[in-house]
Amino acid sequence: MKTNKIIMLSTMLFLAVAANAQDMIISYSSDTLRCKVKEVGSEEVKYNRSDYPADVLFTMNTDKIQKLIFENGQELTFIAEIDNPSNYLHQNKNALKVDFLAPLTGNTTLAYEYSLKPGKSMEGTLGFIGLGVDTRSRDPRGLFIKYGIKYIKSPDFYVRNMRYAHILKGAYIKPEIGFAYFTSNNEEFSSRYPYERTGAKRIENYSLMLQLVLGKQWVINDIFLVDFYAGAGYGLDNQEGEYHYGYAIISNEVPLSLSAGLKIGILF
Numbered sequence: 001m002k003t004n005k006i007i008m009l010s011t012m013l014f015l016a017v018a019a020n021a022q023d024m025i026i027s028y029s030s031d032t033l034r035c036k037v038k039e040v041g042s043e044e045v046k047y048n049r050s051d052y053p054a055d056v057l058f059t060m061n062t063d064k065i066q067k068l069i070f071e072n073g074q075e076l077t078f079i080a081e082i083d084n085p086s087n088y089l090h091q092n093k094n095a096l097k098v099d100f101l102a103p104l105t106g107n108t109t110l111a112y113e114y115s116l117k118p119g120k121s122m123e124g125t126l127g128f129i130g131l132g133v134d135t136r137s138r139d140p141r142g143l144f145i146k147y148g149i150k151y152i153k154s155p156d157f158y159v160r161n162m163r164y165a166h167i168l169k170g171a172y173i174k175p176e177i178g179f180a181y182f183t184s185n186n187e188e189f190s191s192r193y194p195y196e197r198t199g200a201k202r203i204e205n206y207s208l209m210l211q212l213v214l215g216k217q218w219v220i221n222d223i224f225l226v227d228f229y230a231g232a233g234y235g236l237d238n239q240e241g242e243y244h245y246g247y248a249i250i251s252n253e254v255p256l257s258l259s260a261g262l263k264i265g266i267l268f
């Protein structure tokens with residue numbers, strides 16, 4: 001009698017362990033599906049469910065799966081194809097740009113962008129103040145620098161087996177910090193009427209800004225790109241209401257900084 005009880009308990013324990021010893025599919029929504037994985041492919045996973053007959057086969061797209069945990073404890077982690085660096089190996093990941101309209105505002109602006117990973121890149125900007133049209137006849141001379149990290153938006157959808165978009169292409173948001181320093185002529189006038197110009201004094205201008213930049217970048221044939229952007233944020237300067245060539249600051253009372261531009265460039 002005692003032997004029969006032991007056998008019965010052992011059988012129940014074995015069945016309980018067998019029932020729990022299943023594979024698990026962990027989705028990106030953190031849902032867990034207990035099942036028996038039958039096949040793992042590059043695009044989908046095939047599996048059986050215990051609440052359906054064994055000949056019924058289910059499938060799940062690998063882009064929805066974070067990882068598989070097999071009954072023996074082994075794990076298999078998936079990377080969404082659109083974020084998989086191997087899909088972009090043969091694309092150029094460096095870009096050298098010039099701000100197309102900057103010379104009309106009194107400066108020449110160069111920028112360098114490098115892809116860190118799919119969906120993220122860094123960009124540095126160097127502006128030569130005075131290399132452009134001097135519309136105010138103030139003979140400005142100086143530099144400005146800007147640096148930011150781009151977070152590039154993924155496509156809203158993509159088709160299986162499509163050719164993946166360029167790693168530097170797409171709408172983006174970029175937190176950016178910048179600093180400018182230049183000297184310029186400041187006209188001086190007599191203190192009594194009629195006010196006459198008495199000369200010009202060389203003054204120093206410096207400023208600091210922090211902006212959030214929104215933009216969109218198009219890449220053509222992995223060679224040429226167009227980048228349109230606009231930004232807004234905070235700014236401080238020592239000459240109130242001064243244009244700092246890479247950006248403008250309204251005033252110290254309203255420390256709003258603004259920027260916009262159109263860059264063109266080449267990839268390598």
